[in-house]
Amino acid sequence: MAVPILKPALKIDGAELRIVELPLLTPFTIATGTMTKKIFPLLVLKAEGLEGYAEAVCDPLPDYLPETIVSSMMLLRTVFLPQLVGKAFPSPWHVEKMFRHWRDHRMAKACVEMAFWDLWAKALGLPLSTLLGGTRSEVEVGVSLGIKPIEQLVDDVARHVEQGYRRIKLKVMPGHDLDVLAAVRAAFPAIHLTVDANCSYSLADLPLLRKMDDFGLDYIEQPLAWDDIHDHARLQRHLATPICLDECIRSAADCRKALAIEAGRVVNIKVGRLGGHIEARRVHDICQAHDVPVWCGGMLESGIGRAHNIHLATLEQFNRPGDTSSSSRYFERDIIMQPLETHNGVMPVPDATPGIGVTLDRDYLDRVSVSVERF
Ligand code: OSB
Ligand code: MG
Numbered sequence: 612m613a614v615p616i617l618k619p620a621l622k623i624d625g626a627e628l629r630i631v632e633l634p635l636l637t638p639f640t641i642a643t644g645t646m647t648k649k650i651f652p653l654l655v656l657k658a659e660g661l662e663g664y665a666e667a668v669c670d671p672l673p674d675y676l677p678e679t680i681v682s683s684m685m686l687l688r689t690v691f692l693p694q695l696v697g698k699a700f701p702s703p704w705h706v707e708k709m710f711r712h713w714r715d716h717r718m719a720k721a722c723v724e725m726a727f728w729d730l731w732a733k734a735l736g737l738p739l740s741t742l743l744g745g746t747r748s749e750v751e752v753g754v755s756l757g758i759k760p761i762e763q764l765v766d767d768v769a770r771h772v773e774q775g776y777r778r779i780k781l782k783v784m785p786g787h788d789l790d791v792l793a794a795v796r797a798a799f800p801a802i803h804l805t806v807d808a809n810c811s812y813s814l815a816d817l818p819l820l821r822k823m824d825d826f827g828l829d830y831i832e833q834p835l836a837w838d839d840i841h842d843h844a845r846l847q848r849h850l851a852t853p854i855c856l857d858e859c860i861r862s863a864a865d866c867r868k869a870l871a872i873e874a875g876r877v878v879n880i881k882v883g884r885l886g887g888h889i890e891a892r893r894v895h896d897i898c899q900a901h902d903v904p905v906w907c908g909g910m911l912e913s914g915i916g917r918a919h920n921i922h923l924a925t926l927e928q929f930n931r932p933g934d935t936s937s938s939s940r941y942f943e944r945d946i947i948m949q950p951l952e953t954h955n956g957v958m959p960v961p962d963a964t965p966g967i968g969v970t971l972d973r974d975y976l977d978r979v980s981v982s983v984e985r986f
Contacts, residue, residue: 620699621727621734626692626986627655630680631666631979633913633942640758642784642811643674649911649941652684652719653976656695656726663730664967665919667722668883668910675809675910676718676837676858676884683719691723692986703728707889717861717886724887725919732966738922739966743888745925749959753778753932754940755807755909758787761794768795768802775955777932778803778829784811789819792826803932807832810858814842817849829931830855830877840865843874853877857908861885863893870901877931881908882923883916891923899928907933914938914947918967921951921960932956946976 633649640646652667669683691710700706706727710720732739740748754771756764756779768779779799781791783806795804805828812820812834823831830853835842837858847854853876860866860878862885869875878898882891898905907924910916920935935958938951945951947969949961961968 620701620705621658621731622699623656623658623696625657626696627657628684628687628692628984628986629653629976630684630981631913631946631976632981633946633979635911635941636943638757639911641782641807642758642809646670646911649913650680650981651913651916652680652687652722653913653915653946653980654687654722654726655971656723656730658730659734661730661733663726663728663733664915664971665722665725665729666913666916667718668881668912668916669718676861678716678718683716683722686713686716686719687722688984691719695723696986700727703731703887703889707887717890718883721883721885721887724889725882728888729919729966733964736965738960738962738968739919740922740925740960743892743923743926745922745960746927747925747960749957750907750921750924750929750935751777751932752936752953752956752958753780753803753934754936755780755934756782758782758784761791764791765794765798768799772799772802774953776936776953777956778805780805780807780832780934782806783808785816789822792823796826803829805829805832805855807857808834810835810837814845817846820846821849824851828852832879833857833859840869840872840874843869844872847873847875855879857881857884860894863890863897866894866897870897870903876903878903878905879908880905880923880929881910882919883910883912884908888919888923892926895926895928904931905929906931907935909934909936911941913942914945914949914951914969915967915971917951918947918961918969921958922967925960944975946972946979948972
């Protein structure tokens with residue numbers, strides 16, 4: 612990727628770190644539990660009269676990956692932001708390098724790096740997608756439907772298919788799998804259909820997982836443990852359906868190893884899970900070199916994280932519909948001024964400003980902020 616360098620470097624004048632709590636329109640249930648509200652750290656970085664925005668995708672409890680809101684806030688507050696504020700950085704690569712030696716905590720690192728990308732892009736007057744190396748001005752999207760009674764789910768699928776979404780992903784778990792697939796497939800024989808198990812099966816479930824081959828799925832997302840590429844490779848050898856890895860890919864090194872042993876044939880890229888746009892781009896490039904399809908995952912982000920995801924998804928190898936659906940599916944009201952809405956399964960890249968292309972609704976943000984810290 613071309614590396615434009617700002618001269619002089621961008622000096623971070625200050626930062627604002629909030630915890631934001633947004634009610635979800637409907638509860639979202641996956642194998643690990645039910646979410647009724649989206650709680651997340653939101654970061655504003657300031658320089659040269661500009662603001663850069665990002666959110667961290669950690670949850671209150673370590674039910675997706677080990678990182679939590681408490682652990683990432685602790686690092687942001689005591690280490691990352693004190694190291695950043697008052698210093699000048701020529702590019703996001705310099706920011707990323709500064710935090711690389713700290714182990715893990717990729718969601719907190721991603722939040723800082725992504726806010727800097729937004730700031731830097733604004734200082735350069737360019738869309739984030741351009742700086743990341745994006746090649747399109749809109750992205751194809753699908754939806755991720757939570758666990759719910761089968762009849763409701765079939766109605767839900769119908770509604771989203773009518774709205775033009777390009778792929779339907781069903782959350783599954785033991786006890787909510789083959790019957791669900793049979794019902795949805797019977798009603799919609801031709802749609803692009805996938806499942807996401809969020810780690811809820813084991814190799815002992817091989818007979819059941821093999822039956823999923825009968826439903827013409829584009830892929831089965833993360834059937835086995837979050838830290839186990841070995842068992843995914845064993846499972847993939849017994850399945851015709853491609854496995855898509857989500858939780859297992861937490862770095863470019865993870866991706867390289869997973870593809871080397873064919874633990875999966877599709878990769879879900881989530882910038883927040885991977886530690887930022889730079890690592891996401893590395894994973895993208897590895898997949899491209901292996902001719903492995905990728906798509907952009909989501910974590911029920913507010914408009915800020917969603918905008919970052921959409922810009923990232925403009926890169927060439929994002930050749931399957933992503934989980935960057937309309938913000939109005941999740942929230943009655945979002946914390947940004949511009950609606951992020953899909954039309955016929957396509958999400959335009961937001962461009963109201965340089966950078967991520969959306970602006971904060973400050974009044975509403977203040978109302979839904981649980982805490983605000985300034986640096
Ligand atoms: O596994 O992709 C996942 C939401 C929370 C935690 C994990 C996952 C998800 C989703 C939501 O599938 C996708 C979206 O943001 O629409
Ligand atoms: Mg997933």
